[in-house]
Amino acid sequence: MDPSLRISLLGELAVTRNGTPVALPASRKARAVLGYLVATARPVRRERLCELFWDLPDDPRGSLRWALSKLRPAVDGTEEAHIVADRERVAFSGGATEVDLLAIRARLLDEPPFLPPEDLREMAAQLEQPLLDGLAQAGAEDFQLWLASEREDALLLRRNVLRRLALHPEIGRAEAVKWARRWKEQTPLEEDAARSLVQALAQTGREDEARQHESDFFAAAKAAGLSVSGPLMPEASVASGETAHHSRPVEARPRRLLRKQQIGFCRSSDGVRIAHASIGDGPPLVKAANWLNHLELDCNSPIWGPTFDAWAMDRRFIRYDERGNGLSDWDVKDITFEAFVRDLETVVDALGLERFPLLGISQGCAVSVAYAARHPERVSGLILVAGYATGWRIGASAEEQARREAVLTLTRHGWGTSNPAYRHIFSQTFMPDARPEDLEWFDEFQRLTVSPENAVRFQVAFGTIDVREDLPKIQVPTIVFHARDDERIALDQGRALAAGIPGAEFVVLDSKNHILLGHEPAWHACMNKAKAFLAHHNL
Known part of the structure; x- marks a missing residue:
């Protein structure tokens, strides 16, 4: 363990030991390698590192060895080597090393009711700095794409911190305006951010400015085709005088549910790290992974947000990022249908779920069918949307x-x-x-x-994919939904899926969309029917 070592990924990469700055190699590539290994926090194949940083015909493995030789004196302790490498893989073994970005992420994922304001202020200042500043051009295109994705994740963390500061009960009114304004600048079309700013302004007596912001937000939301749940500053909040000054802005309930999602990690039998998340309270509903997933990016999205909101209102809604995408490991050897089924097995075992209904969407339907056929004692029912039993080949x-x-x-x-x-x-x-x-x-x-x-x-x-032989093995209540004019997966494939499962109910939805959207009537029909199905079978 090396608690004396601290690494800053936010801003320019920096390493300190016992508070004293450590000199890093002058090579930008070497520093970028260190930043990548620390941020990913997992072993990486040497070939992959060479692809990321040395896209050259000459000796990329030799270049990697040289970079590691320059990094070891900077980060290895007297009793512990942090740069760990064998012939196949390289990793940064952190031990008790403090890494600013990872520490912030861990504290926010713990989701305590209110972190101390001083801690949140420090996080906000740290997250204002670009991740690995100055190193974007230090690697090949794949490294640049990875860094862009990681910076987007850091931006989401910053928005999370700004939200907490704007809504914190121990923050003064004037300071709340500052944080609410920054939050809204980051998410100009998010209703909760706009409501926070409008109410914070009203609570400091700046009612005209509050109403102008409310009016501007309604205009922007209308232009973007977004609906707003109601007034941002109810008349009573201004008219009631002093009472309003003691209230705090309140987020809409669905958004509070999503922000309280609990993210965890588990490892499959072949060592792949799988990220999973739980939202809401109540009986569990497990969603099999589909194309594509990202537990942090999709939860508040215009595509998946309404669906996740609806399920989390009265369920413990569980989903995960399958291997190769999202927050799960990307650098994996096995991306096959069998691996997808193992990922689902890994998550439900890690969470200790004994019996639960499964929700499958698109290829998640086939994964759900295969899992239910192999583990009939674990699955109580199936909800399958836009699925198929056989792949395109x-x-x-x-x-x-x-x-x-x-x-x-x-x-x-x-x-x-x-x-x-x-x-x-x-x-x-x-x-x-x-x-x-x-x-x-x-x-x-x-x-x-x-x-x-x-x-x-x-x-x-x-x-x-081919689960045709598994279909007759399904012995639990099943409902299959499919859009009539689905342009991705034909209606006949959905009909064949339902026909192969004994007693399955088949529901045709009036839509062209493979992914149903919260603003279309077909989405409401699907959600209402699916929830009625669960209630009818007491699932």
């Missing part, structure tokens, strides 16, 4: 297979670029009736959620 026409192969080629060459056109191929087929801003969000979400390499590997794995 099985039984598809030559034309369809050629189209899918063309998409694979586009993914290999364009997924990680700043041009969203490549990812837009998926967005438009997933949600042809989505609003432009929702498609734009999903385009960027996909880029931040998975690497180009894994995006290809996922598509290849989906193509070979």
Whole structure:
């Protein structure tokens, strides 16, 4: 253990030992390697490090060895080596080392009711600095994409801290205005941020300014096609005089549920770290992973947010990032259907769940079916949405297979670029009736959620799915939903899925969207029917 060592990833990479700065190598690549190893906090294959930092025809492994030789004197202690390497992998073994970004993330995930204001102020100041500042160009494109994704995660942490400061009961009124303003600057179309600022201004007697901000927010929300739940500053809050000055801005209940999600990690039998999250209280409902997931980015999204809100209102809603994307390990050898089923097994075992209903969406339906067939004693019911029993390589026409192969080629060459056109191929087929801003969000979400390499590997794995032999083994209540004009997975595939499961109910939804959106009638029909299904079977 080396509690004397501290590493700062926020701002310029810095290392101190017993409060004294440690000199780091002059090489930006070497420093970037250290930052990457510390931030990822897991062993990384040497080949992967070479791809990230030395995309050259000459000796990349030799360059990596040189970089590690320069880093060891800076971070290794007298009794413990922090740079741990063998012939295949390299890792930073932190022990008790304090890393600013990881420490902030851990404290926020603990979700105590209120962290001390002074701690939150320090976090806000730290998170204002760019992650690994000055090192964005130190590696190849994949490193740049990784760093962009990590900086986006750090931005989400900063928003979390600003929210806590704006709503903190021990923060004075004038200071609350400052933090609420910064929170809203970060999320200009988030209703809770706008409400916090409007109410904080009203509580300091700046009612005209508060009403102007309220008016501006309503106009911006309307222009973006967003609905607002109600007034940001109720008339009573101003008219009641002194009473209003003792109240604090209150977040909408669904957002409070999502912000209280508990994120944890477990390891599958092949050593892959899987991230999982629980939201809400009540009987459990487990959602199998689908394309694509990110436990921090999707929970408040325009695509998944309404669905997660609805389930978390009266359930303990559990979901996870399957291997290769989101907060789970990306650098994995096995991305196959069997691995996807193991990931689900790993999560429910780690959480100690004995019996529960499963929610499957898209390829998550096949994962749910396979799990239920193998573990009938654990699954009490199935809700399957937009699913299929066989992947695109099985039984598809030559034309369809050629189209899918063309998409694979586009993914290999364009997924990680700043041009969203490549990812837009998926967005438009997933949600042809989505609003432009929702498609734009999903385009960027996909880029931040998975690497180009894994995006290809996922598509290849989906193509070979075949759970037809598992369908007759399902002996629990099952309901299957499918959009009539789904442009991603044809209605006939959903019908075949339901027909193969004994006693399954099949519900056709009036939509074109593969992913149902909270503003469309089909989403409401699906949610109402699914909740009635669970209640009817006492699941």
